[in-house]
Amino acid sequence: MPTVLGQNQYGKAETRVVRVTREGPVHHIRDLNVSIALSGAMSDVHTKGSNAGVLPTDTTKNTVFAFAKEHGIASAEDFAVRLARHFVSGQETIHTARIRVEEYGWDRIPADGDAAHSFVRRGQETRTAQVTYHGQSNGHGGQGEQWQVLSGLKGLVVMNTTDSEFHGYVKDRYTTLPETRDRILATEVNACWRHAGRPEGDKPDWDASYERARGHLLAAFAGTYSLSLQQTLYAMGSRVVDQEPGIDEIRLSLPNKHHFLADLRPFGLDNDNEVYFAADRPYGLIEATVLRDGVTAAVPVDLTNLP
Structure with a gap:
């Protein structure tokens, strides 16, 4: 037909x-x-x-x-x-x-001084929690009682539009990435942190603790002049552990949300760090754990499987 x-x-x-x-x-x-x-x-x-x-x-x-x-x-x-x-x-x-x-949409992250180049994506993150309890079979506690309380977040997207560099790295025959002294640094913060002490006896304010930890992550991201995403990760984790005595350990997983300068030269246009192509994959993935000195690390947590 x-x-x-x-x-x-x-x-x-x-x-x-x-x-x-x-x-x-x-x-x-x-x-x-x-x-x-x-x-x-x-x-x-x-x-x-x-x-x-x-x-x-x-x-x-x-x-x-x-x-x-x-x-x-x-x-x-x-x-x-x-x-x-x-x-x-x-x-x-x-x-x-x-x-x-x-x-x-993006909201500004408050920063010291006149700088205003740090942002957090609006309405994206998910708060997470995971509690593991091991107790005696009679339910009365005792020496066999063990708690692990993890709090965290995933999908917290942040961006610095300047104060980020990446250079001086190893190069081999396959390296094509140009060094840069000024770039966008953007990532999606996925983190979980382990609380010290017993949750029943200490009666912590979990909501307030979460907001403080989140605030420390944002403040460290905005306040760190970054030479690598690894450096920024360590600064973020260290601030949480340093400022929150009830947190012994934090694990961070930071995918590098690459922003590449769009090549406007074929159209007779300059691009002075103004127009970017946001690439979603492939991406660098930076992960590390930051511990309080003297604290033993817990079993690694798969951040992708937190509720």
């Missing part, structure tokens, strides 16, 4: 663009996930294999980065309007453009 071509569209899905606007020590960020769908006089590409009327999807991706540089991102809606008008008015074969934008 003969067939006819029905509704069709094409485009580039999920272009992650991060725009940093720098006003001296105060930075502003807009973080978008942009999906573009174009339709119009496109029957020939489907039925005849002719690309004469097709704007490459790679071009639509490049347009997102170039527009972020040239026009900035006043809002998700304004950015989408600019893109939609550009594609329809610029190509005869494109009659309709659908631009879908997801925006990820």
